[in-house]
Each structure stands twice: as structure tokens, then as C-alpha cells.
Amino acid sequence: MEKCTTTVSTCAEIAETIYDLQLQLPETSRWEVRPGQFVGLYPGSAARLLMRPISICTAIKPDRLRLVFRAGGPGTKELAGLRPGETVDVLGPLGNGYDVEMLAGGRVLLLGGGIGIPPMLGLARSLTAADAEVTAVLGYRNGELFLKDDFERAAAHVLIACEDGSTGVRGNVLDALRVAQEETAHEVPADAICACGPLPMLRAVRRYAAERKLPCFISLEERMACGVGACLGCVVRTRAVDGHSHVRNARICTEGPVFAAEDVEI
Numbered sequence: 001m002e003k004c005t006t007t008v009s010t011c012a013e014i015a016e017t018i019y020d021l022q023l024q025l026p027e028t029s030r031w032e033v034r035p036g037q038f039v040g041l042y043p044g045s046a047a048r049l050l051m052r053p054i055s056i057c058t059a060i061k062p063d064r065l066r067l068v069f070r071a072g073g074p075g076t077k078e079l080a081g082l083r084p085g086e087t088v089d090v091l092g093p094l095g096n097g098y099d100v101e102m103l104a105g106g107r108v109l110l111l112g113g114g115i116g117i118p119p120m121l122g123l124a125r126s127l128t129a130a131d132a133e134v135t136a137v138l139g140y141r142n143g144e145l146f147l148k149d150d151f152e153r154a155a156a157h158v159l160i161a162c163e164d165g166s167t168g169v170r171g172n173v174l175d176a177l178r179v180a181q182e183e184t185a186h187e188v189p190a191d192a193i194c195a196c197g198p199l200p201m202l203r204a205v206r207r208y209a210a211e212r213k214l215p216c217f218i219s220l221e222e223r224m225a226c227g228v229g230a231c232l233g234c235v236v237r238t239r240a241v242d243g244h245s246h247v248r249n250a251r252i253c254t255e256g257p258v259f260a261a262e263d264v265e266i
């Protein structure tokens with residue numbers, strides 16, 4: 001992990017308030033990135049000291065990162081204004097990421113909801129390269145289907161759900177799975193599930209996986225401050241007691257953001 005100053009290659013709005021930010025690392029930096037890891041981006045303004053955690057959508061090369069984020073609050077709005085050639089400080093790669101080796105060769109369902117969609121792209125590419133059969137189910141708010149074309153190249157199958165019903169199945173990722181089952185008379189086959197999205201979606205995905213006894217790995221995108229395990233601002237309750245601290249807590253920024261769904265209380 002390092003903190004370095006990166007140079008913006010591209011920062012483009014690819015859907016309303018959704019930005020595609022590509023960053024060139026310094027010449028001396030070569031990152032080995034696991035899908036599901038994230039970075040801390042530092043807005044330049046002195047009024048916004050805390051880093052903004054953003055998943056690595058894909059590592060285009062060991063020295064070039066692609067991030068896709070929603071500009072919602074002041075920090076991300078400032079980052080959305082970056083222009084090619086400008087610099088931004090980045091801390092990373094952070095967190096644990098998904099275990100691609102364990103999922104290699106299997107049938108893997110990737111479920112991404114809203115701003116949980118971007119980290120699923122790097123995972124889809126890595127799993128496909130590891131001979132997994134990937135079905136990506138993407139849940140959007142509306143018909144602005146950011147990254148859909150990238151997923152169609154990265155995954156064997158892509159299903160779309162849209163909250164406003166303008167494209168694909170009306171509803172969420174689980175509605176898309178239900179409709180696919182009704183249309184084909186069998187469930188979308190899977191040996192494991194990986195998911196990232198809002199908590200209500202992750203809870204429903206965890207139930208879906210438990211009913212089918214499927215291993216399920218979820219990425220938690222909750223509030224963070226330091227990003228490196230020091231402030232305890234990001235803890236999640238765990239089912240097991242930690243042998244070292246004797247409490248049922250894990251830090252999302254260091255022990256996560258990816259957890260086995262049955263290990264955490266969400």
C-alpha cells in the first residue's frame with residue numbers, strides 16, 4: 001500500500017452524476033490489484049481532509065486505474081471536476097478483495113446494484129480469465145446503463161434490472177433472476193455468488209444464497225475515515241469473536257470490504 005500523486009488521464013460523465021475516472025500512477029509505482037480492492041482519493045480542497053473510498057473498477061495496466069463513481073456529496077463532486085493532466089493524491093490498493101482462485105472454473109453469479117456495479121467489472125474479467133462462467137446481473141436506477149457494454153465483453157451472460165422499468169426487468173437484481181427463471185423454467189445456475197450494492201440488496205442476496213446453500217461473498221461500501229484500520233470508523237459486527245481483540249467486530253477497510261455473507265451482521 002502506498003500514498004502517491006496520480007495524474008488524471010480521463011474524467012468523463014458516463015451517466016447522470018456517474019463519472020469514469022482514469023488515473024496514471026507515478027513511474028515508480030506498479031500496483032498488483034485484486035478485484036474488490038479500493039483506493040482512497042483525496043479531494044484537493046483543505047475543507048475536505050478525509051479520503052473518499054472508491055473501488056477499483058479495473059486496473060487497466062499495473063500503473064493505470066479505472067474508477068467509476070457517483071458524484072453525490074461535496075468531495076466526490078470536487079473529484080468529478082478533475083481534468084486530464086491534473087493531479088490527485090491516492091492511497092492504495094486497500095482492503096482484501098475477492099478470492100478469484102477459489103472461484104476459478106465455477107459458475108459465478110455477480111450481482112451489482114447501483115454504484116456497486118463498477119467493482120464487479122474487474123471481477124468479471126478476472127473470473128472469465130480464470131475459466132469461470134460468469135453471469136453478471138446489474139441493477140440500475142434508470143435506463144442510463146453505465147458499463148453495460150464492458151460487462152457484455154467480460155461476462156458470458158448479462159441480465160439487466162432497472163428500478164424505473166425503462167429497460168430490462170422492472171425492479172432489482174433478484175427480480176431479474178426471478179424473471180430469468182420464469183422464462184427458462186430453471187434457475188440461473190450458480191456455484192457461488194459475489195455481490196456489491198446497497199445493504200437491503202445485500203441482505204436479500206444473502207437470503208437467496210442461504211436458501212440455495214451457495215457460498216456468497218459481499219462487498220460492504222460503508223462510511224470510512226482513515227481507510228487503513230486506525231480509526232475504527234468502519235466496523236461491522238461479525239458472527240465470530242475475534243481471537244485477538246475478543247470482540248465481534250471487523251474493520252471493513254482492512255478485514256474487508258469483501259466478507260463471506262454468513263460471517264457478518266448486516
Ligand SMILES: Cc1cc2nc3c(=O)[nH]c(=O)nc-3n(C[C@H](O)[C@H](O)[C@H](O)COP(=O)(O)OP(=O)(O)OC[C@H]3O[C@@H](n4cnc5c(N)ncnc54)[C@H](O)[C@@H]3O)c2cc1C
Binds near residue numbers: 052056221223
Ligand atoms: C470500500 C468502498 C468502496 C466504494 N466504492 C465506490 C465506488 O466504486 N463508486 C462510488 O460511487 N462510491 C463508492 N463508495 C462510496 C463512496 O465512498 C461514497 O459515496 C463517498 O465517500 C461519499 O463522499 P462524498 O464526498 O460524496 O460525500 P460526503 O458526504 O462529503 O462524505 C463525507 C465523508 O463521509 C464518508 N462517506 C460518506 N458516504 C460514504 C459511503 N457510502 N461510503 C464510504 N464513505 C462515505 C466520505 O468518505 C467522507 O469522508 C465506496 C465506499 C467504500 C467504503
Ligand code: FES
Binds near residue numbers: 224229253
Ligand atoms: S476507516 Fe478507519 S479503521 Fe476503517
